[in-house]
Amino acid sequence: MRFLGISQLSLRRLNAVFSAGIVRGTTSSAAMRLVQFHRGGEGGVRVGVEQAEGQGVIDLKAFDPSMPSTMRQFLEMGQKGMDCAKRALSSGQHVVERSDIRLLSPVTGPEKVVCVGMNYKDHCLEQNAPIPEEPIIFSNDSPYYRITTLYETDSLDWEVELAFVIGRKGKHIKEEEALSYVAGFTVANDVSAHDWQMKRNGKQWLLGKTFDTFGPLGPALVTTAALKDVHNLGIRCLVNGAADQDSSTNQMIFRTEKLIAWVSQFVTLCPGDVFLTGTPPAVGVFRNPPVYLKRGDVVECQIDEIGSIRNTVV
Template sequence: MRIANIDGRLTIVATTDHGIDVERASGGRFAAEPTAVFDRWDEFSEWAAGLEDIAAEVELRPDRIGAPSPTPRQIFAVGLNYRAHADESGFSIPDSPVVFTKYQSALTGPNTTVRLPSGGHTDWETELVVVVGRKASAVSEDDAWGHVAGLTIGQDLSERITQRSGPAPQFGLGKSFAGFAPTGPWIVTPDEFADPDDLGLGCSINGVEMQDGRTSSFIFGVPRLISYLSSIVTLLPGDLIFTGTPSGVGMGRDPQVWLKPGDELVTWIEGIGELRQSFVA
């Protein structure tokens, strides 16, 4: 199953260009607001599995698609989760997940125009994003996938000057400028993948490939991240976990490269789709 946010309404993706409005199809049983469904994920999944002969009347135009979980209560992000990215960043391989947060105000849908901070060094980071579907506290790795609603794509856009400012790193601020957390285009449930632990992902800028990796290269896979995070905090339905980026970011290049006005960034993950960001001054 794939679910999307179309004009702020929860929609099941039925074909490549049309979907089913959930509130209308369920006779009001489920609300239109996309994030509300995660608190009733088991009930919703059972209902959706039994849908028959429902007309897919919602047009899935790119300009109508919003963030699939638009108001998560928590957004976690994991750094240095690929060995090659840790190497290019000049860090040793971590012994446990390196976790920071992005702020909800940075969250957007998949097709956006992003204003670059003046005088900054804005970088790209392609990431698989986990959407939590069930409340998780002290979850074992064996049970972790059972707490996942689905997977989507994210860009952890990062303003490196702000990120490095001050006596301690400012990860949360440097990665939370307006528009710095595009996600989408929809959430894909784990059963849709042959192997949800091994997905290709990458990005290009103006048609030139910048990143190309596989999630099977994670240092800490999705089950480990959910188990680790839930041992410390309670994960809530609709929460997002950005799982880290492969090598190929601008900061790791020689010379370093930053996003500039006029650039188009296309981000993709196998079996999910793509994001498109354009940048202005």
Template sequence: MKLVRFGPKGKEKPGLIDPQGKIRDLSDVVPDIAGAALTKKGLAKIAKANWKKLPVVSSRARIGSCVGGVGNFIAVGLNYADHAAETGAPIPSEPILFNKAPSCIQGPDDDVMLPKKSVKTDWEVELAIVIGERCRYVTKKDALSVVAGFCICNDVSERAYQIERGGQWMKGKGCETFGPLGPWLVTTDEIADVQKLGMWLDVNGVRMQTGSTKTMIFDVKTIVSYISEFMVLEPGDVITTGTPPGVGLGMKPPKFLKAGDTMALGIDGLGVQKQKVIAWK
């Protein structure tokens, strides 16, 4: 299934993409694409709904973040061997974890706003994992059983805040609008091999990132199992898993976003995001 959330900011409703690509309103089936709706039981309830009888949503409706009520928004740093190489960073022996603020989550096509006095805001196309079952100490073997699905994340990053202000990455990762998710949450049954997904990102129509989840240092199963050693994961938690090469920081000379720029990014089977960069307001 491809699950979406649509409507004005803060008032999104749950939806389903039907076989013709239209959004169907799931409001009478589940209250939101969040929490209990993402468990095995919740997804089974959605799957049993007769989509043909669900109301069709206008094609002009805004698409919001594909997950609502996110409690934990966790990120993995330097998780692609080719990205680590372009930034001159050593390959980590264990996953590097940091938090993105849930308040930075927004729709896939909403504007990305530069932070006040930002000079080094960067782009990062990433595969995001959406947790579907409460878990702790889950094994690698069982890790996919607690995953509801996957989506695209643009892990927008202010590099000066991230690197030059005390070494705490989360300073540059959780700024307002820095977590576009979607357009869809695609359930695991629709992804044949999550470690063989092509990824790309363009800035102003120019290809910057081209990669694949096959170059992950730590795969999806390892990431979910590893994080569950340190915290309880709940349905609706989001884990964004790192980026392939082509970020602005790794270019010579480095290139960063400015107001008026546009980004487009996609992952095989997970759709496309499009964002305009605007000045702080």
């Protein structure tokens, strides 16, 4: 696995779109919420489709034994996998209750995690920073449901972000066709150690973003057909129940189509690749005085129509 723009590192853990119009090669549109989950002794990791947000999950491998066990493998199947998921959702068969499974990151083991910095107008304004003229790209690491690093940093911060996952392979993708390469959208918490990002190790961003357990994703991979307008959704982060970030994805400077077209100039995008699209204002580091996470804090990242993820600092 590799990061964009740096030497190869090991991503040990990490937790097309389906455009309303018809684009040549597009994966057909369907309103679905795809998940990756663990069933304990009954087959390990599985891919499923939610009946509705927070409701029962249809086990795709139980519905069709030819289905793979991971989301990345499922996305690599292309239209065959999506067609199976649509049939399974319509059938209502092989439903497992949420209490019987452990929900995982929607995608594990991606080839690339592409992150975009300074991508919200209101976030630039709070820093008195200029609006970027081209996307600022860096990389990230592993999504998990507990944030476990405190000893190595005293500046642990939250950053809610809209994330999307690539559904099919492409290079030099045209902006007008870019959405056909998206498998779906999810919620991310780009957890950051700002002392390592802004003061130490040459002030480059990689190390402060890549501690084990940083970068949780979830709860589901939501196709665009299930979203009214992905670039006009409420996005917020609650720390111990208080809304510390509260904005809208309409503040994004570079939207999904632009990011795909721009990044695919340099690298081939593959099924399962993850993009994090930037955070809105009111992260802890820019408070006066700064506010950072501590042991026992609960961080909940929410995006309307997609869902929320909760992470406890332990």
